Amino acid sequence: MAITNPFQFLQQVRAEVAKVVWPTRREVMLTTVMVFILAALTAIFFAIVDILIRGGLQTVLNFFG
Template sequence: MSFSPGKFLHDVRTEAERVTWPTRRATFVTTGAVLAMAGLASIFFFVVDQLIGLGVRQLFGLGG
């Protein structure tokens, strides 16, 4: 079996033409949603971490 770089590139181009690419607007909306969810998740986990830390300090009487 031989490898032909020219045929490979032709096949890659053919497959890339079949792809349904998202619009610029869809890309921005999706990126915004991902960033918003990451921000909300970070705030949520920060609050949970603080509450757990407070509970542990109260339970063991640490850190006045």
């Protein structure tokens, strides 16, 4: 591994940062909204699964208890 001096390192860092493509405000808003929508759908899905499992378990326990 080659050792570079701090000045060269900073130049390389600036060159790499210049290559970064930053998202637009619209892209950030769309992805944020999509994350919230998918999180809500996931929460609803697991709530339904939880209700079904609880109901099934209560049915089995009432049958044997």
